[in-house]
Amino acid sequence: MGKCIMLYGYYGMGNVGDEAILSTLIDRIRESEDDTRIVVASLDPQHTRDNHPVDSVVPRPSVGSLSFNWVREMSKADEIWIGGGGLFSNVDLSLHAVVIWISNAFGANIRVVCAGAAEVSDAYSQSMILKNMLNLSDSVSIRDPLSIQNIRDAGYTGPLQQIPDPVFSSVIESDCSSESNSKIIVSVRKPNNRILDLNRLADSLDELSESHDGEVLFLPFDTTTKPSDKEISREVAKKMTTDSTIYRGEVTHKVASSFIQSADLVVGMRLHSVILAASHCTPVVGIAYENKCSIHLQMLGVESVIWCDNISPSSIVSQSSGTGSLSPDRISEIKAASSMFPSYVYEKSKNRSLVASLSLLIWVSYAMIIRIFYTDE
Incomplete structure (x- = not known):
């Protein structure tokens, strides 16, 4: 058995687009490294098992809850792939940050894969969280120019690539002149x-x-x-x-x-x-x-x-x-362009990683305190 890759995104949540992304990522991994062990973090583990050819499925972390099975599998993973889809928005950003922080603590390579990013508009802490999440990543690929601009506006200045949504190249191309079913x-x-x-x-x-x-x-x-x-x-x-x-x-x-x-x-x-x-x-x-x-x-x-x-x-x-x-x-x-990944990883600086890890922990803690004590009912 080769290396172990955990896939983390909006999987098992009843959305066709996210399931298509997951299917494509699995296919790409199998094409490049057939003996890789693939683990998926899913909100509906049984649905994911029934619909995708993976080696293991664990409950997806949620706000205030990290399952033992997820932590155990994460401790064994060589890489965690974050994305794709519109993962980086104000919703659940702190949760994604915790996932990346724990993955980094376990020594896993962190790849942000063809992700989308909304404008971070509600708080300075959210920009700092997004920036330091990406600083902890070993590679960052973003799906569209607007998402790249939003990430840059949040303060991230590190390297990244624009790689379109993987589903663009996920299927065998059909004959465009063939008849359809009206x-x-x-x-x-x-x-x-x-x-x-x-x-x-x-x-x-x-x-x-x-x-x-x-x-x-x-x-x-x-x-x-x-x-x-x-x-x-x-x-x-x-x-x-x-x-x-x-x-x-x-x-x-x-x-x-x-x-x-x-x-x-x-x-x-x-x-x-x-x-x-x-x-x-x-x-x-x-x-x-x-x-x-x-x-x-x-x-x-x-x-x-x-x-x-x-x-x-x-x-x-x-x-x-x-x-x-x-x-x-x-x-x-x-x-x-969408078939380019996974073809690159850049080496992150140990000093940058340490600073980003500490900063991310501080800003996530701050955001959680704000959410608990100052959110309107």
């Missing part, structure tokens, strides 16, 4: 800080259904959010005049990939519905609900991003026909 796959969700224009979206889907002579199939990518993707899908479907269906089974990353690969068109709010469509060369119209979506659409060559609160049926129909939509050349470039 389905329009739709992924919707509740925006965090915007309003989804349900009426205009329903009108747009009616027009697409008629122009493509295909029925709309809603594919819920996340069942844990409130309201869930399925509930939002129902709201849109009720406002449509053409026939539509909401998928009733469990939408795993394999199910989503299969439907998207055979579709005529994808209309996606969920970021990984767009990424999976790009990986399969399936025409896609992306609808942005926050900046991470718009930056990825721009990376893919979309000339005018459609936002969820400013939907125009004419713009959606126009992009569905190829006008101002994803660029095939950009998709090819991103696929190639």
Whole structure:
């Protein structure tokens, strides 16, 4: 048996995008080092065991709780891979910091893999936590230019690479000229800080259904959010005049990939519905609900991003026909770039590591005290 790698991210949390990332990371490790022991930290260990070919699954650490099994496996790991997905945001940042601090204490190599980072906006301590987390890492790869800017704004000045989301190159490329099943796959969700224009979206889907002579199939990518993707899908479907269906089974990353690969068109709010469509060369119209979506659409060559609160049926129909939509050349470039990892590790300074470790411990402790005593009820 070769080395042991622990994968830590938002795994086992009912999100298709994160499960697709996990599947891709596992495949990449197996391709490069077949005898590597892979351990996954998961919120739903049984689901992860059932859906991914890994050697061991342990409960994912949560705020205020580190399982004995996780600590034991971490003590044996040679590396821990943090990411991908939008892991670095104000939510759970202190938890991720504790995971990195413990991993460093056990002597594991720490790789931040194709991660996304939101703007750290609530407190100076959060910037210091993010900065020192990355200073403790042996390698840092970030998925998009906006995340890199947010990390730099937080004060991290160390080396990093921009490597797109691994799911871009996660599947065998299909023949882009092959016939599909005349389905329009739709992924919707509740925006965090915007309003989804349900009426205009329903009108747009009616027009697409008629122009493509295909029925709309809603594919819920996340069942844990409130309201869930399925509930939002129902709201849109009720406002449509053409026939539509909401998928009733469990939408795993394999199910989503299969439907998207055979579709005529994808209309996606969920970021990984767009990424999976790009990986399969399936025409896609992306609808942005926050900046991470718009930056990825721009990376893919979309000339005018459609936002969820400013939907125009004419713009959606126009992009569905190829006008101002994803660029095939950009998709090819991103696929190639996303397959780069895991090809590099830089050596971290022992002095920098010690300073970062102590600083991270101080700032996480400070953030926890603030959370306990000063958070509004």
